Amino acid sequence: MLLKGLAASLLLVCCAVTAAPADEVMALLRQQQAAWNQGSIDDYMAGYWHxxxxxxxxxxxFRYGWESIREAYRKHYPTREAMGQxxxxxVDIKILGNDAALVVGRWSLKRDKDNPSGAFSLLLEKINERWVITHDHSSD
Structure with missing residues (x-):
């Protein structure tokens, strides 16, 4: 009975470890979405590799560098209204290893004047025990 319980516990731990990276990546995307929708470019940028x-x-x-990219976002989205929702x-997440993931999906903004949308692909890497976006390719 003890071995059966231990085996079941081990199975649960193994499953949790396997699912954890995708869950962590999805949590980062949810944090970014929430930050954007609250009008905070700085909090949105926290999901990117600094x-x-x-x-x-x-x-x-092509834009390079965290500071440069943050300034571009601030320029193109100067107000919460411009940012929209x-x-x-x-969203499809493919874990590429212990420290890398590829994410593809669609994005859309809901604004008073328009509703732009497009596709994205992200490369995320686990750097210093934290998942961050290291490459972002978005299109209309």
Whole structure:
């Protein structure tokens, strides 16, 4: 009986460990969505790798560096109204290893004047025990 209970406990731990990275990545996306919808670009940027090597590709533009990208967001979304309400959908997370994940999905903004939307792909890496976005490619 003790062995059966131990085996069941071990199975639960193994399953939890396997599911944890995808859950952690999804939690990061939910935090970003909430920060955006509260109008906080700084909190939204907390999901990104704070490094000069961070890369964001949007349309035909390549941007590098956390500070540069944060300033671009501030310029393009100067007010909460301009930011609108962000929704992620059709999110698919593929864990690539213990410290890397690929996420693809769709994004949409609901604003008074329009409702832009598009697709995204993200490379997330676990750096210093924390999942962060190291590469973001978004399109309309």
């Amino acid at each position: 490094s000069d090597n961070l890369r964001v590709v949007s349309g035909d533009r 962000l929704t992620f959908s059709q």
